[in-house]
Amino acid sequence: MSKTRPRIRLLLLSAAAYTSFAFADGPWPATAALASGLPPAATVGSVLFDTDSTHINQVLWPMLRTTAALARLRSDLVIELDGHADVRGSRNHNLTLSAKRVESVAAFLVRQGVDRARIKTNYYGETRAGANIRDRAGQLYDRRVSVTVTTANGST
Numbered sequence: 001m002s003k004t005r006p007r008i009r010l011l012l013l014s015a016a017a018y019t020s021f022a023f024a025d026g027p028w029p030a031t032a033a034l035a036s037g038l039p040p041a042a043t044v045g046s047v048l049f050d051t052d053s054t055h056i057n058q059v060l061w062p063m064l065r066t067t068a069a070l071a072r073l074r075s076d077l078v079i080e081l082d083g084h085a086d087v088r089g090s091r092n093h094n095l096t097l098s099a100k101r102v103e104s105v106a107a108f109l110v111r112q113g114v115d116r117a118r119i120k121t122n123y124y125g126e127t128r129a130g131a132n133i134r135d136r137a138g139q140l141y142d143r144r145v146s147v148t149v150t151t152a153n154g155s156t
Contacts, residue, residue, distance in 0.1 A: 044067050044148065045146075046148065047060050047063075048143060048144050049101055050143070065112055072113050078118050079114065080117075083121070083145045084124055084143065085124075085129070089126075092124060095123065095124075096132045098125050129142040
C-alpha cells in the first residue's frame with residue numbers, strides 16, 4: 001500500500017467568487033500538513049457577505065474551520081481579520097457594518113476553539129473599497145472580511 005500525500009484543491013464557486021478549501025481526504029490530515037509548512041504570513045481567503053449582512057455563508061465554513069484548525073495546531077499563529085464594506089451607505093453605517101462582520105467571523109473562529117486573544121481585528125468601512133459603485137461584482141468583493149494568519153511575533 002503506497003502512502004499518499006494529502007491533496008488540496010481550491011474551489012471557486014460561481015461569479016460571486018466565494019472561496020473555500022476542500023480536502024480530498026478530509027480536513028484534519030491536510031490541515032496538519034499545511035500547518036507544518038505554513039509561511040510566516042499567509043492570506044487564507046476572504047469571507048464575502050451579502051448587502052448589509054453579517055451572515056457567514058455556509059460555503060465558507062470549511063475555510064474558517066481549516067483556519068481554526070491551523071491555529072489550534074500552531075500556537076504561534078495569530079489570525080488577522082480585516083473588515084470592509086462597499087461604498088453604498090453612510091460612512092458611519094459602513095464602519096459599523098464592517099466591525100460587525102469582523103466580529104461575526106471572530107465569533108465563528110472562537111466557536112471552533114480559537115482563543116479570542118489570538119484574533120486581531122481591524123475594520124475599515126468603505127475606506128478601502130476598490131469598486132465602482134455601478135460594478136456589482138466589485139461591490140461583492142468590497143463586502144468582505146479578509147483572513148490572514150501570521151506568526152505571533154508579527155512576521156509578514
